[in-house]
Amino acid sequence: MKIMESYKKNPTTFYLCILLAVIVIIIFGIVMLPSIFYDELIWKYYWGPVVADASGGITAHNGVVAQEGYTIVSEITYGVILIIALYAIYRLLKRLKITVDWRFALALMPYILFGPIARVLEDTGYFDKPVVYWFISPLIYLQITVYALFFLLLGYYLERKYKKLKLTVNNVLFVGGLIFLLPSLYLIALWILGDQWGVTSGVRFDVFLLITCLVFLIVGLVYLFAYIFRNKEKFAVFKNPLNLAMLVGHLIDGLASYISIKDPLYMGLHYAEKHPASDVLLEIWGPLFPIVKFILIVVVIYVFDVLYKEELKNHLTLVNLLKVSILILGFSPGVRDLLRVTMGV
Numbered sequence: 001m002k003i004m005e006s007y008k009k010n011p012t013t014f015y016l017c018i019l020l021a022v023i024v025i026i027i028f029g030i031v032m033l034p035s036i037f038y039d040e041l042i043w044k045y046y047w048g049p050v051v052a053d054a055s056g057g058i059t060a061h062n063g064v065v066a067q068e069g070y071t072i073v074s075e076i077t078y079g080v081i082l083i084i085a086l087y088a089i090y091r092l093l094k095r096l097k098i099t100v101d102w103r104f105a106l107a108l109m110p111y112i113l114f115g116p117i118a119r120v121l122e123d124t125g126y127f128d129k130p131v132v133y134w135f136i137s138p139l140i141y142l143q144i145t146v147y148a149l150f151f152l153l154l155g156y157y158l159e160r161k162y163k164k165l166k167l168t169v170n171n172v173l174f175v176g177g178l179i180f181l182l183p184s185l186y187l188i189a190l191w192i193l194g195d196q197w198g199v200t201s202g203v204r205f206d207v208f209l210l211i212t213c214l215v216f217l218i219v220g221l222v223y224l225f226a227y228i229f230r231n232k233e234k235f236a237v238f239k240n241p242l243n244l245a246m247l248v249g250h251l252i253d254g255l256a257s258y259i260s261i262k263d264p265l266y267m268g269l270h271y272a273e274k275h276p277a278s279d280v281l282l283e284i285w286g287p288l289f290p291i292v293k294f295i296l297i298v299v300v301i302y303v304f305d306v307l308y309k310e311e312l313k314n315h316l317t318l319v320n321l322l323k324v325s326i327l328i329l330g331f332s333p334g335v336r337d338l339l340r341v342t343m344g345v
Contacts (some may be wrong), residue, residue: 039064045073050139054122054132075277078138082325085145090321096156098169100320102241105327107170110177111148112328115140116336117184123345124191125198141332151176191343201344207267208342211259215251218294219244237305238298242320246297246327253334254290260341262286269341293330300326 029037039062048066052059058067070078093100121127122135134143155172158165192203226238237243258264260271261282281289304312304319312319 035062045071046077049074050133050136053136054129086321086325089149090318093321094317098152098156100317100324102245103170104173104320105242105245105324107173108148108177108324110174110181111144112331113335114177114181114184115144115328116332116334116339117181117188119336120339120343120345121184121187123340124196124200124343126187147176147180148173188339188343198345201268203344204267204269204342207259207269208338210265211252211255211338211341214255215248218251219247222247234302234306237301240301240305242323242327243301243305246301246323246330247294249327249329249331249334250293250297251290251330251334252338253330254293256334256337256341257282258286258290260337271337271341297326297330 026037026042030042043061044064044066048059048061048064049068049070051061052066053068058065060066098104118135118140119137122132122140127135133139151173152169154176155167155169158167158172159169191197191200192205222238223244226235229235230239257278259267260269263269264286278289281292300323304323
């Protein structure tokens, strides 16, 4: 009861106390039980995979081996952190009265693209240690979150301080993202045009065209279906740009993973899946992964916009923030996989 009372009186202080307690526990564990707390937990499941990613796939510390990629433990941990972060961002956006809609999602697009593009640049060996660690997940996503929040708050301040300039939060957010996106796009273009600074199996524009054409064909058919039956609300919702963007992101992820890993057209591709859950679906039957992702997004759209539309109509900020998050979870790994195959890294 006292805990709940403390939370109600000052939620910010409550959360800060929890964060401080977690930090103290981590520091205590590393100092007092380093072999168990650091070597067997933090190194093996969290920091070790980051170092391994930068070192070529596998590394060891005090006899504890770590491999690049995710484990069940790390995926659960990052999932919990993501939920907490989303809630904190939701409270911030609601407090600032910032509208979360398709325009807001477009303003975030430079950051959404910068993440996977920076990861691909890391794959090419563009960054040296220790800078390279900053461009490996999850640190790359922490970095992008900091940038986005900075320009979000800057846009909020400028919009209210200098109303005559007609600046908006979305405009400032978008332009701020371009600062990071444009240089990385330039480097990607250099690589594709032949100025390559690392090992490559060759540029595969055929794979790029195949995946993008399949994605836009499928999404185009979904839009056509929704347009034809636009008089029926349960179908018309699939014309919503944010809903279509979620489908695009997860189809890119699903198809890029399937084609690059299973290589159904015998293109000579040799890639592997890092996520345990995705790997299970791909092992059962390759096309099952993109099919399941497509079905899941359709179900999510139906649940949000049809099944519980009335119950959620007063919580549009939360609903659209969840949609943007779902878009990112598909778009980021999908674009990275697509670019890796295209660039041959």
